[in-house]
Amino acid sequence: MSQKREFEEAKGGASEDKRRRFKSVVQEVMRLQTVKHFLEPVLEPLIRKVVKEEVELALGKHLAGIKWICEKETHPLESRNLQLKFLNNLSLPVFTSARIEGDEGQAIRLGLIDSSTGQIVSSSPASSAKLEIFVVEGDFDSDSDWTTEDIRNNIVREREGKKPLLNGNVFAVLNDGIGVMDEISFTDNSSWTRSRKFRLGVRMVDQFDFVKIREAITESFVVRDHRGELYKKHHPPSLFDEVWRLEKIGKDGAFHKRLNCSNINTVKDFLTHFHLNTSKLRQVLGTGMSSKMWEITLDHARSCVLDSSVHVYQAPGFQKKTAVVFNVVAQVLGLLVDFQYIPAEKLSEIEKALILSLSLYIFDLVSLLYSIYSQVYINFLIVSDFRLKPR
The missing domain is CATH 1.20.5 (Single alpha-helices involved in coiled-coils or other helix-helix interfaces)
Structure with a gap:
């Protein structure tokens, strides 16, 4: 169990x-x-x-x-070193409160340059970057292998109690690698700095990876107070500038007074007398003007831009179909014979002698160029934009 x-x-x-x-x-x-x-x-x-x-x-x-x-x-340029560069020179002298300009009154132009090729960089992202303009000490060695830190240590600031040294738009923007520095001026002169001169510098505001962009620096220059602009020489001068605007002729100086006494008041008067009777113009200036000074003054006067007026002069006693053709400052351009124009460089010896014989009459045009043509025996015509056809 x-x-x-x-x-x-x-x-x-x-x-x-x-x-x-x-x-x-x-x-x-x-x-x-x-x-x-x-x-x-x-x-x-x-x-x-x-x-x-x-x-x-x-x-x-x-x-x-x-x-x-x-x-x-x-954009292979992105991996290379680029640099900013001033594409034109500053117009000197520079005065306070006056617009900083380039050659021939143009705006200052800047370019982004590829250091290896020297060409303007127009397709890189940096070619549309923002720039800043600043002032650098005049004795800064721009030829050395300087760094950004070197430039930073040489930037010039305004004096205590003064306005910012640069007035206007101190920023610019590149467009296809080119920028324009416009409407900018100095508020103070350069006499108080250690070198008594300034330089302008431009640097990038924007930063880009894998790209090193070197700043641009101008040559050194003096900035004068705007009071000196009253005595500034014009480059190029205008035909109707007062004659003391020419180099080596000081305002109210000896040469200026001599010229005024001979009714030579403008650059146009000066050039007209030069072409009609050079020796007499030299006598007016006197022995105080050396040959070197004369060449400087003359070169400056010749740099002015002439208008397109053409003058035809026929003196009494010559054939009606023969006349001398000259420009607005009485420079002989050629002869008009039987309605055929002969340029001065193609004149024969006989035709050159004809112009020489007419020179005594032509000298009278000094007064005629600025008055109503009232002399009885002179046929004086002004033809604007007159097109001459050589024979």
């Missing part, structure tokens, strides 16, 4: 163990199903989002690398 009981108890214990294991398996399956049911809608979007962000980040880095390579190939 005891053995049978023991067997049944052992059999019942085994069955109990199976039931517990089955129950455990069923509970595990139900737990997993529950986790999957509830967490899958939450985890899947999170996982997808993280994967998407990582892929986009990696792809962005890859595309950025490709873009940099393409830009480097498209």
Whole structure:
């Protein structure tokens, strides 16, 4: 009996163990199903989002690398050294409160230059950058291998209690590698600095990766107070400038007074007398004007721009079909013979002699050029933009 009981108890214990294991398996399956049911809608979007962000980040880095390579190939100048450069010279002298100009009254032009080729950079991102104009000490060694720090240490600031040294628009913008410095002037002279001179400098405001841009520096120059502008020589002079505007002729000086006494008041008067009777003009100026001074004055006077007026002069006693052709300052251009124009350089010896014989009459034009043509025996015509056809 005891053995049978023991067997049944052992059999019942085994069955109990199976039931517990089955129950455990069923509970595990139900737990997993529950986790999957509830967490899958939450985890899947999170996982997808993280994967998407990582892929986009990696792809962005890859595309950025490709873009940099393409830009480097498209704009190879970006990897080179560039420099700013003044494309024209300053018009001297410079006065306070007066617009700083370039040669022949033009605006100061700046260029972005490729140091290796000397060509203007027109397609680089730097070719449309913003520039800043500043003042540098006149004794700064612009020929040395200077650095940006060297320039920074030599920038000139305004004196205490004074206005900023530069007035106007101290910023410019490049357009296809070229900029214009316009409407800018000095508010103070340069006499108080250690060198008594200034230089103008230009530097980039914008910065660019992989690009080094060297600043531009002008030659040194003196800045005078605007009171001196009253005595400034004009380059080039105007025909109607007072004669003391010419080089070597000082306002109210000896030469100026001598010329006024001879009714030579303007640059036009000076040139007219020069072409009609050079020796007499030299006598008016006197021995105080040396040959070197004379050449300087004459070169300055000749640099003025003449208008297009053409004058035809016929003296009494000569054939009606023969006349001398000259410009507004009585410089002989040629002869008009039988309505055919002969340029001065093609005149024969006989024709040159004819002009020489007419010179005594032509000298009378000094007064006629500025008055009504009232002399009885002179036929004097002014023809604007008259086109002469050589024979």
